[in-house]
Amino acid sequence: MSRLVVVSNRVAPIDEGKQAAGGLAVAVLAALKKTGGIWFGWSGTVVEEESQSEPRRTDVGRLTYATLDLSRRDFEEYYNGFANQTLWPLFHYRVGLIEVSRRTREGYKRVNGYFAEKLVPLLRPDDMVWVHDYHLIPFGEELRQRGCTQRMGFFLHTPFPAPEILVALPNHRELIRELCAYDLVGFHTQVDLRSFADYIRQELNGEVEDRGPEGGMLIHAFGRTLLARAFPISIDTENLVSIAETAVRSRHTERLKESLVGRRLIIGVDRLDYSKGLPQRFQAFEQLLAAYPEHCNRVSFLQVAPPSREDVPEYIAIKRELSELSGRINGRFAEFDWVPIRYLNKSFGRRVLAGFYRTAHVGLVTPLRDGMNLVAKEYVACQDADDPGVLVLSTFAGAARELDSALIVNPFDIEAVADALQRALTMSLPERKERHAAMMRTLRSHDIGWWRESYVDALTRAPYG
Numbered sequence: 001m002s003r004l005v006v007v008s009n010r011v012a013p014i015d016e017g018k019q020a021a022g023g024l025a026v027a028v029l030a031a032l033k034k035t036g037g038i039w040f041g042w043s044g045t046v047v048e049e050e051s052q053s054e055p056r057r058t059d060v061g062r063l064t065y066a067t068l069d070l071s072r073r074d075f076e077e078y079y080n081g082f083a084n085q086t087l088w089p090l091f092h093y094r095v096g097l098i099e100v101s102r103r104t105r106e107g108y109k110r111v112n113g114y115f116a117e118k119l120v121p122l123l124r125p126d127d128m129v130w131v132h133d134y135h136l137i138p139f140g141e142e143l144r145q146r147g148c149t150q151r152m153g154f155f156l157h158t159p160f161p162a163p164e165i166l167v168a169l170p171n172h173r174e175l176i177r178e179l180c181a182y183d184l185v186g187f188h189t190q191v192d193l194r195s196f197a198d199y200i201r202q203e204l205n206g207e208v209e210d211r212g213p214e215g216g217m218l219i220h221a222f223g224r225t226l227l228a229r230a231f232p233i234s235i236d237t238e239n240l241v242s243i244a245e246t247a248v249r250s251r252h253t254e255r256l257k258e259s260l261v262g263r264r265l266i267i268g269v270d271r272l273d274y275s276k277g278l279p280q281r282f283q284a285f286e287q288l289l290a291a292y293p294e295h296c297n298r299v300s301f302l303q304v305a306p307p308s309r310e311d312v313p314e315y316i317a318i319k320r321e322l323s324e325l326s327g328r329i330n331g332r333f334a335e336f337d338w339v340p341i342r343y344l345n346k347s348f349g350r351r352v353l354a355g356f357y358r359t360a361h362v363g364l365v366t367p368l369r370d371g372m373n374l375v376a377k378e379y380v381a382c383q384d385a386d387d388p389g390v391l392v393l394s395t396f397a398g399a400a401r402e403l404d405s406a407l408i409v410n411p412f413d414i415e416a417v418a419d420a421l422q423r424a425l426t427m428s429l430p431e432r433k434e435r436h437a438a439m440m441r442t443l444r445s446h447d448i449g450w451w452r453e454s455y456v457d458a459l460t461r462a463p464y465g
Contacts, residue, residue, distance in 0.1 A: 002126045002151075004037040004456070007119065009079070009135040011041040011067050024132060024157070026236050027452040029063075036062035037127070040119050043067035046075045055118050068118055070111065077107020083135045084309060086169070091134060091158040092275040092369045095168050097314055105171065109138055116142035123150060128459055131182070133157045141181035153184035153459040155231065158371045159398070160192040163199040173203065180222045184462040186231045186455055188371045188398040193217065193230045218463070227462040231455050232402055235377045237440075237447040244354040244382035252348075253355030256302075260359075263338070264299045264425060267360035269353060269375050270367070272305040272345065274318050277368040277394065277411040282325045282341065284366070284417035289333050289340060291415075292422050297338045299425065301364075302356070306347035319345070357382035362424045363391045365399070366411040372398040376406070380439045388436035390424035392417070402446065405438040 012025040032039060043056065047069050055066040070079070081104030089097035116139055123129070129152045131139050140152045166172050176199060179185060187193045190213060197217050200206040206221035216229025247253060256265075266285065270276040285301045305322070309315045326343040333340045348356070357363065363379035376391060376399040383389050391406035393399060400408050407420045 002035065002128045002460075003124060004031055004035045005119070005123065005127050005129045005150075006032060006037065006039045006132070007115070007129065007136060007139060008039070008041045008132040009083075010044055011039050011065055024233075027233075027448050030449065031130075031452050031456060032063045033061070038064045038066055038122055040066045040122070041068075041115070042079075043069050045069045046072055048072050052114070055122070064122075066119075066122060068115065074107060074111050074114070077104045078111035079135065080309070080312065082108035085312065087134045087137075088158070088275075089314075090165065090169055091156075091161055093159070093161060093165055094274065094369075095165060097274070098168065100170055112136060112138040113142045115139060116146060119143070120146050120148060123148060125150070128456070129153070130155070130455070130459065137175060138178040141178045144181050151184075151459055151462065151464055152182045153186065153455065153462070154179065154182040155186040155455065156192070156371070157188070157233070159369055160187055160195045162195045163202050166195075166199055167203065176200075176204070177222050180219065180224055180226055183226055183464055184455075184459045185219075185226060185228045186458075187228070188230065188232050189401050190230050191401070192371070192398075193228055196228055216458070225463045227458065229458060231451055231458070232398060232446065233372050233374070234443065234446050234448050234451050235374055235381060236449075237377075237381050237443045240354060240378060240381040243351055244358045247351045247355035247382075248358045248384075250351065250355050252352045253359055256356060256359055260300060261337075263297070264295075264361040265359055266299060266301045266362040266364050266421065267304075267356055267379070268302070268364045268366075269304045269356075270365075272307045272315065272319055272322075273309075274314055275367055275369055276305075277366045278303070278305060278318070278322055279325060280368070280411050280414060280417070281364060281366050282322065282329060283414045284411075284421065285341065285364075286329045286332070287414050287418035288421045289329075291418055295422075295425065296333055296340075297335050299340075300338070300342060301340060302342045302344070302360070304344050304346070304348060304353075304356075307345050353378070354382045357389075358384060361389045362421060363389060364421070365391065365397060366394040366409065366417060367397050368394070368411055370394070370397040370399075374399075376403055377443055380406075380436065381443055383436055385433070385436060385440070387429065388432050390427055390432055390435070391439070392420045392424055402442050403439050405435040 006028045050071045058065045085099040127150050131154045197208045204221050209218035219226050326341045357379045365376040393406040394411045395408050409417045409420045
C-alpha cells in the first residue's frame with residue numbers, strides 16, 4: 001500500500017489529534033494511521049528573520065509530522081495577503097473585498113515553492129500526495145517542476161466561484177493552470193464542480209467529459225487530463241453522537257441550562273468572518289422578537305464567534321458591527337432578568353459545544369456563502385433523537401445540498417429567516433423527529449470515514465502520468 005503524504009497550511013498539534021473538532025484533522029489522522037505517511041505544513045510559528053530551515057520532524061508510530069516556520073514577510077504576503085485578502089473573498093463571492101497585489105501573489109508562489117522544496121527529499125516514488133485548500137493551489141505544480149511524478153490530489157475546502165467571478169482575479173488563468181497540475185481535484189458540491197468545469201469550457205476552450213455525480217468530470221486542459229469530482233466533507237457522526245450523550249450532563253452544559261431558567265435556546269457557532277452572515281443573523285433574531293413578541297423573555301440566542309485574522313481591516317469591521325448590533329438589540333428588548341443575545345468572542349472545546357448543541361432548540365446556520373459548514377452537521381448529530389432540535393440552514397451552505405430536511409432559508413431575506421425561526425420554535429415533535437431522522441440517515445451513510453475513503457480511492461484511480 002502506498003504511503004499517504006498530506007499537505008495542509010496548518011498541521012494539527014500532535015497532542016490535539018484526539019480532540020480535533022471533526023474536520024480535516026480527524027480525517028487526516030485516520031488515513032495516515034491506516035497507510036503510514038507524513039503530515040506536512042506550516043507549524044503555526046512566525047519568526048522575524050528570513051528562514052530556510054529544514055522541517056522539524058516528529059514520529060508517532062507510522063506517522064511523521066513535518067513542519068516549517070514562516071518568516072514575518074512570508075506570513076504577511078502568503079497567508080494574510082494573497083490567501084486571505086485575495087483568494088478568500090474571491091472564492092466567497094465578495095469581489096468588492098479583493099485586494100490585488102503583485103507582491104502578495106509573488107509571496108504566495110514563493111512560499112508554495114519553499115514548501116515544495118522542503119517536501120521533495122521526504123517523498124518516496126510510490127507515495128500519494130493529498131494537498132488541502134486554497135493556500136496551496138500552486139503546490140502540485142511546484143512539485144512537478146522539481147521532478148515529482150507521484151499521484152497528487154487536491155481538495156478545496158471553500159466554495160469555487162462561478163467563472164464570471166473568478167475572472168475578476170488578475171492572472172486567473174495561471175491559478176487554474178496550477179490547479180490542473182493535480183491528478184484529482186475535489187470540491188464539496190456539484191455546484192462547485194460545475195463552476196470549475198464551466199471555467200474550463202468558457203475561458204480555456206478545454207474539453208470536459210461528464211461521467212455523472214459518482215464518476216466526476218474528466219478535464220482536458222493545459223495538455224493534461226485530470227479528474228474533478230465532488231466529495232462533500234462530513235463529520236465523525238457516531239463519535240459525536242456518543243460525545244453529546246455524555247456532554248449534556250457536563251458542568252458547562254448544566255450551567256447553561258441553569259442560566260436559561262426554562263427559556264428556549266437558539267445557537268449559532270461560527271468563526272468571526274464576513275462570509276458567515278452574522279449581521280443578517282442578528283437582524284433576523286431581532287425581527288423574530290419584533291414580529292412574534294410572545295418569544296420575548298422566553299427565547300435566548302447564543303452566538304459563539306471566536307475571532308480570527310484580527311489584524312485584517314475587514315475582520316476588525318465585522319467585529320465592531322456585531323458588537324454594536326448586539327448592544328442595540330439587547331437595549332431594545334432586554335428585561336432586568338433577560339438578555340436576548342449572548343454574543344461571545346471566544347472558543348469552546350468540542351465536548352462543550354456538543355453539550356450546547358444538544359441543549360439548543362434551534363441551530364441557526366446562515367452563512368452568505370460556505371463550502372460545506374460542519375457546524376450544521378454537528379448540530380444535527382448532537383440532538384436527542386427522541387426530542388430533537390430544528391436546524392435552520394442557509395441555502396448558500398454546501399451542507400444544504402445534503403441536509404435538505406432542515407429549514408432552508410435565504411440569509412439575505414431577514415423576514416424569511418425570522419419566520420423560519422418561528423416555525424422551528426413551534427414545530428411539532430413528530431415533524432421534528434421525522435426531519436432529524438432523515439438528516440441522520442445521511443450523516444451516518446456519509447460520515448468523515450466515507451469522505452476520506454472516497455477521496456483516496458478516487459485518487460488511486462484518477463488519470464495518471
